[in-house]
Amino acid sequence: MPNKNIRYRKQEGLRKEGEALTCGEAVTKVKEMAEITSNRSYKNGRKRKDNPQTVDLVMNLGIDPKQADQMLRGSIALPKGIGKTNRVIAFCEGDLIEAATTAGAIEAGGDELIDKVSKGWLDFDVAVAHPSMMGKVGKLGRVLGPQGKMPTPKAGTVTPEVANAVAEYVAGKLEFRNDAGGNVHMAVGKTDFSVADLQENIEAAIGHMLKLKPASAKGTYMKNVVISGTRTPGVKIQMSA
Numbered sequence: 256m257p258n259k260n261i262r263y264r265k266q267e268g269l270r271k272e273g274e275a276l277t278c279g280e281a282v283t284k285v286k287e288m289a290e291i292t293s294n295r296s297y298k299n300g301r302k303r304k305d306n307p308q309t310v311d312l313v314m315n316l317g318i319d320p321k322q323a324d325q326m327l328r329g330s331i332a333l334p335k336g337i338g339k340t341n342r343v344i345a346f347c348e349g350d351l352i353e354a355a356t357t358a359g360a361i362e363a364g365g366d367e368l369i370d371k372v373s374k375g376w377l378d379f380d381v382a383v384a385h386p387s388m389m390g391k392v393g394k395l396g397r398v399l400g401p402q403g404k405m406p407t408p409k410a411g412t413v414t415p416e417v418a419n420a421v422a423e424y425v426a427g428k429l430e431f432r433n434d435a436g437g438n439v440h441m442a443v444g445k446t447d448f449s450v451a452d453l454q455e456n457i458e459a460a461i462g463h464m465l466k467l468k469p470a471s472a473k474g475t476y477m478k479n480v481v482i483s484g485t486r487t488p489g490v491k492i493q494m495s496a
Contacts, residue, residue, distance in 0.1 A: 262291055262292065262486070263486075263487075263488065265291050266288040266291050266487050266488055267488050269284060269287055269288055270284060270288075270488065270490055273491070274491065275491040275492065275493040275494075276490060276491065276492065276493055277492070277493055278454050278457055278458060278492050278493075279450060279454050281482055281490045281491070281492045281493075282310075282450050282453045282454050282457070282482065283450055284490045285310060285446065285482055285483060285484050285487055285490055286446055286450065286453075288484060288487040288488065288490075289305075289307075289308050289446040289484045289486070289487055292305050307338070307445040307446050307447040308445065308446045308484035308485040308486055308487070309337075309338075309442050309444075309445060309446075309484070309485050310442070310443050310444050310445060310446060310448070310453060310482055310483070310484055311440060311441070311442055311443070311482065311483055311484075311485070312440070312441045312442075312443045312457055312460055312461075312480070312481075312482050313438055313439070313440050313441075313479075313480070313481045313482075313483075313489070314438065314439045314441075314460075314461065314464055314477065314479075314480050315436070315437060315438050315478045315479040315480070315481075316433065316437045316438070316439060316464070316472075316476060316477065316478060317437070317472055317473070317474050317475045317476045317477075317478050318433065318437045318469060318472050318476075319437070319472075320433055320434070320435055320436070320437050322471065324469055324470075324471050325469040325471055325472055326432075326433060327431070327432065327433045327439060327464070327467055327469075328407070328409045328410060328430075328431065328432040328433070329409055329410060329411075329430070329431060329432075329467065330410045330411045330412075330428055330429060330430045330431070331428070331429055331431065331441075331459070331460065331463050332423055332426070332427070332428040332429075333427070333429070333443060333444075333456040333459055333460065334455050334456060334459050335444060335448065335452040335453075335455055335456050336426065336427045336444070337427045337429065337442050337443065337444055337445075337456070338427075338444055338445035338447075338448065339427060339442075340359075340425055340426065340427060341380040341381050341424050341425055341427060341428075342361050342378070342379040342380045342381070343359060343360050343361065343379065343380065343381045343382070343383060343421050343424045343425050344360055344361060344362040344363065344368065344372075344379045344381075344382050344383070345360045345362075345363040345364075345382075345383045345384070345385075345417050345420075345421050346363075346364070346365065346368060346369065346382065346383070346384035346385065346388040346391075346392050346406070347363060347364070347365065347383075347384070347385040347388060347417050348364075348365045348385070348387075348388070351363070351385060351417050351418070352364055352365075354417065354418040355383070355417050355418055355421050357418070358417075358418040358419070358421040358422040358425065359421055359422060359425035360383070360421045360425075361379060362379070363421075365388065365391070366391070369391055369392060369394075369395065372395055372398060372399070373394070373395060373398060375398070377398070377399075377402060377404070379404070380404075380424075381404065381412065381424045381430070382399060382404050382405070382406050382412060383406060383412045383413075383414070383417055383420045383421055383424065384406035384412065384413050384417075385413075385414070385415060385417050386413055386414070386415060389406070389413060392406060403430070403432075410430045411423075411428075412424075412430070429441060429442065439464060441460055443456040443457050443460055443482070444456050446484050457482065457492070461477070461480060464477070465477065477494055479491065480492040480494060
C-alpha cells in the first residue's frame with residue numbers, strides 16, 4: 256500500500272472509518288477535508304497553490320455488467336453544472352456547421368473533420384454527430400471508442416438537434432457508463448461550490464440512476480454511494496432503505 260502523505264492522514268482524521276453520513280453532512284465533510292493544505296512550497300520557495308478540487312461521485316450498483324440488458328449508459332445535465340466546460344466537436348454538414356459553431360463547438364464539419372480525427376487529433380472532450388453522418392463517422396470507432404468519445408444515441412450525442420446537443424455539452428452535460436465492477440463514476444462539481452449546490456447535484460445524479468434501474472436487476476440496487484475530492488479520502492453517503 257502506498258504511503259499516505261501528511262495532508263491525507265489529517266483528512267482521514269476528520270472521518271470515522273465506514274461511517275455513512277447524510278448527503279449534506281458528507282458534502283460538508285469533503286469540503287472540510289479539501290481545506291486542509293499541504294503547507295509545502297516548491298524548491299524555489301514559491302508557495303503551492305491549492306485550487307478547487309473536483310468532487311467525484313461513485314455509485315456501486317447491484318447490476319451484472321456482463322448482461323447486456325443491465326448495462327447503463329447515458330448522459331445527464333446536473334442542475335448546478337460541474338464547474339467546467341467541455342470542448343465539443345460536431346460531425347455535420349451544410350447549415351448545421353455554422354449552427355454548431357455558434358452553439359460553442361470548437362470544430363464542426365464533415366469529411367475534413369473526420370479525416371482530421373482519423374489521423375489522431377483528439378483534443379476535445381465530446382463528439383456530437385448528426386444521424387446522417389454516422390455512416391462515415393462509424394469508421395472512427397477504433398480511434399474514438401477507446402477514448403470514450405464515440406458518438407452514440409444512448410448518450411444523446413447522435414441527434415438531429417446538433418446545435419442543442421453542442422450547447423448542452425459545452426455547458427457541462429456529462430456522459431456516464433458503468434464499469435466492469437458495476438460502478439458509475441461522475442463529477443458533480445467543485446469543492447468551492449456551496450453545500451446546497453453540491454447536494455442538489457448529487458441528489459439529482461442519484462435520482463437519475465434510480466430511474467434507470469434495469470428490470471432484471473435483483474437484490475439491492477444502490478449498494479454504496481461515496482463522494483470524494485480529487486485529493487481527499489472518500490466519504491460514504493447514507494442511503495434510505
